[in-house]
Amino acid sequence: xxxxxxxxxxFGSKVRAxxxxxxxxxVATSVMADVSCxxxxxxxxxxxxxxxxxxxxxxxxxxxxKVCKLIPNYGEECANYVEEYGxxxxxxxxxxxxSDEVCTIIGYCDI
Numbered sequence: 001x002x003x004x005x006x007x008x009x010x011f012g013s014k015v016r017a018x019x020x021x022x023x024x025x026x027v028a029t030s031v032m033a034d035v036s037c038x039x040x041x042x043x044x045x046x047x048x049x050x051x052x053x054x055x056x057x058x059x060x061x062x063x064x065x066k067v068c069k070l071i072p073n074y075g076e077e078c079a080n081y082v083e084e085y086g087x088x089x090x091x092x093x094x095x096x097x098x099s100d101e102v103c104t105i106i107g108y109c110d111i
Contacts, residue, residue: 037100037108037110040099040103040106040108041109044089044093044099044102044103045099047060047089047090048093048099050063051090051094057087057091057094060086061087061090064086065079068081068082088105088106089106
């Protein structure tokens, strides 16, 4: 099954439903108090993939903010997460820091 709607346009013209569900699950989980290291690493991995297409920091943050609006009950918390950690995570990714190191630096994984 594929989606092709305006709300999904930040992800490209065709997005597999399973991929979108996984992404939304990762983002929703990442804003909860008990964020796991694995979920953080998955989210950072998705961001790395997204940024490979040479999107600007602003475009990447805008995409994350749009994703936050899709998450029922956690949209505001997700937006706060993007606001608090977005620039730092994007800068670390641009510096070619690995996903596990990024998550350790921002406090979601232990050393």
